[in-house]
Amino acid sequence: MAQAMDVDGEGDMDTAKFLNAAHDLSLVLGVPSDDVIRSFLAEYPLPMVFRLLQQEADDPQSVETICNALDKVFLSPYGRSLLPLVVPAAAAGLQASQPRIRKLACTQILRLLDHNNAASVSAVRSIDDAHLIEPLLETLADSDEGVAKTASAALQSLASHSDGLAFFFRKCERRLKDLTVTASSTVQMRAFQLAADIAASSPDALAAVRTAGLLRPLVDDLSQSTDVLSSINALELLGEIAKSPHGASFVVEGQLPRQLEKLIAGDTTDGFVRSRAMMVAARLVSPEGGRPSPLDEQEASALVRAFNDIIVRAEDDEDLEGVDDLEDSAIDALGQMGTSASGAELLLREPDVAHPAARHVARAVFTRMKSSQQLAAIHALASIAGAERHEPSPILSTSGEDSLKNLVYGLAAGTSYHTPGAVLWHLLQQSDETRVATYRLITVVVARHWGISEVCAHEQLVSFLSDPASERSKQAMEWRHSACVAAASAAQRFASTGEVSLSSEAVNKLDAAARRGPYLSATGRPEAIPTVTTDQRPGG
Template identity: 35%
Template sequence: MDDPTQLLEAASDFANYPGLLSDDSARDFLNRFPLPLIINALQTQFDVPGLESTLVACLDRLFNTKFGASLIPQYMPFVQVGLQTDSQAVRSLACKTVTCLLENIDNDYKVAVRLIEDSNIYPLLLDCLINGNEQVAAVATDAIKMLAGFPEGMEIIFPSAKEGGTDLAIFASKCSSLGRVRVLALVVKLFSVSRSAASTIYRSNLLKLLEAEIRNADDTLVTLSVLELLYELAEIEHGTEFLSKTSILQLLSSIISNNSMESILRSRAMMIIGRLLSKDIIYSFTDEPCVIAVISSIDGRLQSLEPSDRDECETALESLGQMGSSVQGATLLLSGLLPAARHVIYAAFDRQGPQGHGKQLAALHALGNISGETRSESNIILNAEAEENLRRLIYETASRSSKLTPSGLFLSVLQQDSEIRLASYRTISGLVARPWCLMEICSKQEIIDKVTNPSTETTKIGMEARYNCCKAIQRSLTLSSRVSADPAFAGIAAKLQEAIGMGPYLVKKRVEVQPIVETADRF
């Protein structure tokens, strides 16, 4: 094309067309400018300002139409060349084109996968993952993840006979630190595709790559990146099962116990452990002594922290709270002569002024989880030892304070700012399932007045937390034969019922329309 101006203008209009493009629009555009002409211009017209970026954006939108995607199989050589070019924009387009091919092949994915295999596309995607810029690496990962969604695609990524060129473990060993992190990020993405893919990754020992990077903690940034990937991995539904079969928990525990480690690494390790141990299923795959050792590492860290280590302290409390959301986790946190949950309970009612606000807030939310606010009704109460330690620690905390009783502690936190009140509602909602706590709540009229007052909270989340707290107290009252039979508590039950009947949000009493009578104006 001697004069690309017309193509440039048309491609710009097509790329910037507002809304979705129809197949008819794509067909009309290609009738004017056939695909070979566009590709040729992209490959030869390097000196035309703005042409490359415009054509890349145009082709991106074109291939995202069903008609445009149907043309991709005819232009696989273009995809091959695009994946190997020096232009990052064209590389990105080529990676996206592979994804479009897999998404829009009229449900015949086997044809698409065969085209990718025959054109040797997968090794080129890996090269883009390692050597491309951040955007290219991201879209290359998306394309490989899409490929892994098909059984034939998994065979390309994980061939039965290991091939050095594409074997991810060997591939990672030859990369720079950035390249290794990108390979590990790909492994995590593939892990999330399905349980079958996760099983393949586990059998391929690819999770050991993560373990190796954690052990080699010379580069803080790399270690932090790997911990972020582990945090993502721990959230995947089937991740817990496979991670529990590795030494990840022990490695994370060693990071927490290592005083020479950066504080941010210890904090991330604690958050990962909290996320993992918040799921009851992990206790089916992990030995209890291992979990106890992990909890002990956080307990030991909390004991060694200075008052200035506020951020790490808050993270440790949050991680204990996450563990406590599961029945097994809460039980272990409240077991033994010195239960780890003591740190949470002490901090929850320790008002240290503005400097300790975050610590108290984290502790109250953690106590809400441990006491069962997030668990189903049938799973709130724990075993006898855990329940006795919970009761003892709260009464012990009260006796050491100026409030003297648990009811005094509860009222004191309800009288603080909105964030603390929100966490307090959650804590009371969980604890009030215990008869001793119900008696403490009902023994102080100010607590009932506070939680039933619809104008106390002004935010949606605060209103809902207060309302749920009312429902939890009312439910416990109803179930308690001792309290419900006492006429002295009838007024409390009625007040709670009235508050619940009003709903969670501020309800103004109905105001009747009043007629206004005015004297007529006279001359």
């Protein structure tokens, strides 16, 4: 590993014997015990191992064997305690010709930083004293993807410590900014990814990244770049940043919502870029994990209107290139928007209550029979209706509920089935995937008095739901049962309040089906559930 790895080692080493021992150590399963590592290092001290690694640098097989053994050494608690002693070796390792050695150096720096919080300050200072921060940043441009990725992880870990964050920006801010602008596209994306990972780690880190302007070129790329891949990569990274609460606030401050609006509704936007922009926008309107949206109402409404505009244009021009893909992407994204109550309310009132954006989803459910788009739309409508909002309730505001009801009844009336219950019955006559999606929709539709009324009023639908023989796959059986449980519970609740009058025969069927469980036959006997066993050899 170059000159710094040739630390004070004494005596000669039997190379073949050592390589055999290193190979044996690398084969130890899991983390070796401290006794195993102490025994290995007693015979082969680290200075001697590093010296031999330098000597064998031109032999890839020997390098791999030694590096694998060192990985095992530093996995153990005792080996980790030695990491501060090998910082000088890591500096030389970053300059090695073999990528395996460079990756080993990055890995040990990462392990040193992650070793324990108590030692973090001394670890950061030892790395700074060894002048490792700048070379580690340059390793982002390594020709080996694995080396660059490990270096990035080490730098991210460094910046996660308060002292390390200060050291990093004092020494690397200008160079990292250069990499985001002047490096090759691959290295640019690595630099942006590092900046994004650092920004998402803490409020202080986000403030440092914002002050340095490291991510501003990403938003600029969306408005100026004609490179499809660069735009998609920029959206991917901005989407990742937006997953953390403070990261989401940052991308909103950076004018990302306005850029997303332009990309979604733009006539000349590439289809792949538009699709990715739609999903990033959806996750800003309804963040994963139930977090509140970082967007204000005006920004969120503008994004919903952009969706509506491009879908309307696509519907009016069936010859538009990529129209099917556009509508598929839009339905998926609208479903994500609908996972939150605020997102669902937006979809049911924007651009106006008479023509809400949610109608595009519902129309695909009611009119795109037996298509992949219909399957996605059923799931999306279930999300808007509250499939992810069981606690405390999937129910929306009075205006939201009125809009949803009018939408469902209005579209059903325009089909040959006439009623929502008949449409649900028809959907359950289709493929396994469509039935599972329909069961998911039924579980939330019945939370409304009109929904449980529609189900109970359709005799064939109730019979299908309550018949254990309706399904054969485990997933479909469980979803059918979930629909029965939800319907039976809703029927009892509404009956107790006198809000609706339901068929007692339908209610009894649903209640009995809910009590039987998902895997019982109509006779009440357990269904045979397939199991997988190991074949026995004859005579075995």
